[in-house]
Amino acid sequence: MSVFDLSKGEIGIVISVLTGGAAGERLSALGIVSGAEVCCLSFSMFKGSILLSVQGNRVALRKCVAQQIEVQRLCGAKS
Numbered sequence: 001m002s003v004f005d006l007s008k009g010e011i012g013i014v015i016s017v018l019t020g021g022a023a024g025e026r027l028s029a030l031g032i033v034s035g036a037e038v039c040c041l042s043f044s045m046f047k048g049s050i051l052l053s054v055q056g057n058r059v060a061l062r063k064c065v066a067q068q069i070e071v072q073r074l075c076g077a078k079s
Helices: 021-029
Strands: 011-017 037-043 049-054 057-062 069-073
Touching: 011 021
Parallel strands: none
Antiparallel strands: 011 037, 011 069, 037 049, 049 057
């Protein structure tokens, strides 16, 4: 599943980042790497983007980029 499939308040562990090039490097610099814990904070109106918490930082990603980040949902993580 992608990080975009998480519901608000859910936590996931990044399995892989499927985008490369400059976008992949930017995600890595922001802490979105394999094994990182991410929390879905909110979605924009009409779900065009997502706001994540990664290592204490808030990161906003467009839907097309968020769908390239595979995560594993943590059980019971929804708050």
